[in-house]
Amino acid sequence: DVKVTQSSRYLVKRTGEKVFLECVQDMDHENMFWYRQDPGLGLRLIYFSYDVKMKEKGDIPEGYSVSREKKERFSLILESASTNQTSMYLCASSLSSGRVGNEQYFGPGTRLTVT
């Protein structure tokens, strides 16, 4: 089975701190994604990566950056955390694009609170 793990289930940080959220997948997937999930807003794509060192902005990249130095690991970075970044963060991975039925596999999520 595909396994996507996230470094923390719950995280509490202070405003202005630099925050790292880590995601690791064990199935050699090319694509990796970071979403945030907020009540009433569904899932919103922050960034995604289709190869090592490659990244593209999603729908809400402002205030975030990402890093993908190894194929299995995709990090989300909040350079200076703010209270409006309090949210559930979900990581996902999938096989390379262009495949029929190319589903994404999700990690358990990190609930981040910024105070």
Place this chain on the structure above:
Amino acid sequence: GDSVTQMEGPVTLSEEAFLTINCTYTATGYPSLFWYVQYPGEGLQLLLKATKADDKGSNKGFEATYRKETTSFHLEKGSVQVSDSAVYFCALSDLWSNTGKLIFGQGTTLQVKP
């Protein structure tokens, strides 16, 4: 652009009731369609999928049929259980996209009462 519209929730049912959660989509190309489920405090899990018109996806008693003529992918289950209480997301991907992105609906909360 491509989009997915789900019925608003919450949907509240009694145990053993019939479930339908509506999902319609707008897309260019030939998307694959998915239903994901999110149990409280967890990430999303793939429930079922369909990759071409008239395909029926099924899993754990849930079914959905890819209807190209009505651009729909409604989720159904004949007899729900309390353990089916969760948030359900409909999603689509574009076979011809080179990004692997999925477009999600807003999610529908299902509450099943004993």
